[in-house]
Amino acid sequence: MEFLVATAVATMTAAGIYLLLRAQTFSIVLGLTMLTYAVNFFIFASGRLTVNQPDIVVDPSGTYADPLPQALVLTAIVISFGMTALMLVMSVRSYFESGSDLAELFGPEEIVSKDRQ
Amino acid sequence: MNHWMIFPILLPAVVAPLLVLAIRNDIVLARIFSIGCSIGLLVVGGYQFGLASDGLIRTYAIGNWAPPFGIVLVLDRLSATMLLLTAAVGLFVLLYSITGWDKRGRHFHPLFQFQLMGLNGAFLTGDLFNLFVFFEVLLIASYGLMVHGGGGATRIRAGLQYVAMNLTGSSLFLIAMALIYSVTGTLNMADLARKIHDTPAASQAILNVGGALLFMVFALKSALFPLHLWLPGTYANAPGPVAALFSIMTKVGVYSIVRLVTLSSVGLEWTLPAALATLVVGSVGILASRSLGQQASFATLASMGTLFVAISGSNAAALSTGLYYLIHSTLCVAGIFLIVDLVIANRPGFGDALIESPTYPNQGIIACMFFAFAVAICGVPPLSGFIGKILVLQSTQGFSNWPWIWSVIFVSSFFGLVGMARSGSLLFWKCNKTILDFALIDANTPEPPMESTPSTSVSKITLPAVAIGCIFSLIVILSVFASPISQFMNATAEQLYDSQEYVDSVLGKDK
Numbered sequence: 024m025e026f027l028v029a030t031a032v033a034t035m036t037a038a039g040i041y042l043l044l045r046a047q048t049f050s051i052v053l054g055l056t057m058l059t060y061a062v063n064f065f066i067f068a069s070g071r072l073t074v075n076q077p078d079i080v081v082d083p084s085g086t087y088a089d090p091l092p093q094a095l096v097l098t099a100i101v102i103s104f105g106m107t108a109l110m111l112v113m114s115v116r117s118y119f120e121s122g123s124d125l126a127e128l129f130g131p132e133e134i135v136s137k138d139r140q
Numbered sequence: 141m142n143h144w145m146i147f148p149i150l151l152p153a154v155v156a157p158l159l160v161l162a163i164r165n166d167i168v169l170a171r172i173f174s175i176g177c178s179i180g181l182l183v184v185g186g187y188q189f190g191l192a193s194d195g196l197i198r199t200y201a202i203g204n205w206a207p208p209f210g211i212v213l214v215l216d217r218l219s220a221t222m223l224l225l226t227a228a229v230g231l232f233v234l235l236y237s238i239t240g241w242d243k244r245g246r247h248f249h250p251l252f253q254f255q256l257m258g259l260n261g262a263f264l265t266g267d268l269f270n271l272f273v274f275f276e277v278l279l280i281a282s283y284g285l286m287v288h289g290g291g292g293a294t295r296i297r298a299g300l301q302y303v304a305m306n307l308t309g310s311s312l313f314l315i316a317m318a319l320i321y322s323v324t325g326t327l328n329m330a331d332l333a334r335k336i337h338d339t340p341a342a343s344q345a346i347l348n349v350g351g352a353l354l355f356m357v358f359a360l361k362s363a364l365f366p367l368h369l370w371l372p373g374t375y376a377n378a379p380g381p382v383a384a385l386f387s388i389m390t391k392v393g394v395y396s397i398v399r400l401v402t403l404s405s406v407g408l409e410w411t412l413p414a415a416l417a418t419l420v421v422g423s424v425g426i427l428a429s430r431s432l433g434q435q436a437s438f439a440t441l442a443s444m445g446t447l448f449v450a451i452s453g454s455n456a457a458a459l460s461t462g463l464y465y466l467i468h469s470t471l472c473v474a475g476i477f478l479i480v481d482l483v484i485a486n487r488p489g490f491g492d493a494l495i496e497s498p499t500y501p502n503q504g505i506i507a508c509m510f511f512a513f514a515v516a517i518c519g520v521p522p523l524s525g526f527i528g529k530i531l532v533l534q535s536t537q538g539f540s541n542w543p544w545i546w547s548v549i550f551v552s553s554f555f556g557l558v559g560m561a562r563s564g565s566l567l568f569w570k571c572n573k574t575i576l577d578f579a580l581i582d583a584n585t586p587e588p589p590m591e592s593t594p595s596t597s598v599s600k601i602t603l604p605a606v607a608i609g610c611i612f613s614l615i616v617i618l619s620v621f622a623s624p625i626s627q628f629m630n631a632t633a634e635q636l637y638d639s640q641e642y643v644d645s646v647l648g649k650d651k
Contacts, residue, residue, distance in 0.1 A: 058308065
């Protein structure tokens with residue numbers, strides 16, 4: 024299971040970083056989504072991967088599932104979800120304002136000259 | 141337990157939803173509530189500053205959950221100073237923005253209050269994950285403020301880059317936190333400071349990676365080289381009052397780095413070279429800027445560089461000079477961005493571009509304000525910039541490589557001086573022709589761009605001048621009372637480096 028989770032986190036992080044470095048806003052949004060998925064898995068794994076364990080300490084000598092990372096993941100999911108929505112709204116607005124999906128910063132005159140007629 | 145401690149978070153957290161839900165259509169009432177809330181924050185900030193100046197570290201366990209398990213707020217000298225600074229800058233920036241900026245888009249006041257709430261929370265919290273949450277609160281509010289009032293494609297794109305950059309930073313923060321939690325099993329900062337010393341050697345590498353990532357995240361927030369690339373584009377394109385408020389936001393990163401460095405001494409070996417590089421980039425940028433907004437952004441960078449030189453000293457004496465410079469830099473940056481906004485509002489068609497233009501209204505008074513703030517920023521006597529730089533230079537005397545530090549600081553100060561003198565003479569001295577003369581001489585001047593601001597904002601100068609004057613009076617106070625203030629900062633830095641006292645105050649002595 025460790026191998027599976029580690030591979031999933033690694034793949035999603037790699038894909039996320041690749042997409043993040045592209046010049047289109049849509050790719051950046053996808054990349055950030057991938058990255059936050061990877062981060063959520065990663066936080067989850069920080070509480071150790073256990074199966075079929077209680078999340079409260081019943082037997083102090085036995086193992087238990089750490090509930091704190093699960094609570095942290097919940098917070099992280101909510102925040103990243105909201106942020107993805109905001110990012111999408113801003114990309115759409117940027118597309119309508121400048122007529123292109125590029126994320127680079129132009130000087131104002133370049134944007135005017137590139138404006139669709 | 142002193143319940144006033146949670147007020148700087150609670151007050152804006154109550155007022156902001158009220159502003160969104162109940163009085164979103166009444167701008168006058170919204171202004172009254174927003175200003176009232178900011179005054180309240182200033183009063184509470186002053187009270188807490190008085191409390192903290194006795195040197196005790198006070199804690200507030202939220203929900204009365206005992207510290208290592210529940211979230212704890214910690215008020216020491218540094219937190220109190222930052223709270224007071226935030227409240228003062230927030231109030232004066234708000235005073236400036238009610239002259240018109242708050243009407244250009246919706247929800248300015250609630251976002252502003254949420255931003256203050258996030259800032260206050262970040263300065264008070266003693267829990268790593270809670271710090272992340274308050275970072276998000278202040279960032280989410282800043283995303284909204286960044287694109288407040290539309291502002292065309294450039295501002296939206298700058299906002300988009302700002303959001304993408306900060307979301308990546310937040311992801312890194314979470315990764316760092318998960319790494320640290322997986323080794324230590326705690327997120328309470330005091331508990332962490334205690335536990336990192338008795339980590340098993342096998343887990344030490346994970347902890348180091350976590351600490352390095354955490355340092356990187358805070359360096360990103362405070363625009364330390366090479367993570368500074370986002371700052372000029374963001375600040376120069378943000379609305380004036382918002383950029384002024386953002387002057388506190390970079391200081392949140394500095395504050396977090398100070399906490400990290402004093403509690404765990406992570407990342408110290410990279411701070412000095414990065415700080416000097418930031419200083420060089422900032423001062424070259426001041427010379428190369430094509431608009432006053434850009435120049436102010438690079439001046440911000442240069443001041444961050446000086447600040448980090450002081451922090452890299454890793455002793456209380458150096459850190460105290462850095463804290464003095466931190467207050468100075470926050471006030472200067474806030475003021476200069478308000479002046480940039482005044483120039484843009486009064487020069488329709490030319491904005492803040494560093495080119496000659498015909499005379500414009502209020503030129504004289506804006507020139508006076510720019511001169512005052514430029515003197516403070518460049519570190520020319522007699523204002524606090526000079527005192528702050530002298531203090532930083534003195535504190536670096538003991539470093540082995542002090543000739544390097546001194547020469548970089550001197551040369552960059554000179555660059556800053558030349559750049560500011562150039563923009564001042566271009567914007568105020570040489571704009572001395574009437575519109576008709578100007579059109580005759582410069583027949584090939586391009587038509588003014590479309591985004592010229594409505595002329596209604598041109599005549600109002602009293603309230604903006606009062607707001608900027610208030611910020612300037614704080615700089616004067618900082619200069620006149622330099623000796624008591626730097627003594628207080630000395631005590632603050634000593635308290636910070638006594639990490640055992642911090643741990644004991646939060647967790648209790650017996651643990």
